[in-house]
Amino acid sequence: MPKFKAGDYAERIGVLVPPYMQHRVITRVIPTMNAHAPDWLTEYEVNFGNQVIATFYETQLRLIDPN
DSSP states (O other), rough: OOOTTOOOOOOOOOETGGGGGGEEEEEEEEEETTTOOOOGEEEEEEEESOOOOEEEEEGGEEEOOOO
């Protein structure tokens, strides 16, 4: 079962994350094609604004409060 859903606000986790990729909204959940694959292989499309859309695995994102 996916950890996040479309509309959730997420933060990109990592040491070399540029400032514009820190806090944005998940626009799409891309489930794995294999029913036996672990949940962390679920991919998420994230809109960072200014026409920057990227795809990340669950382990690369952290749920945040938009306020």
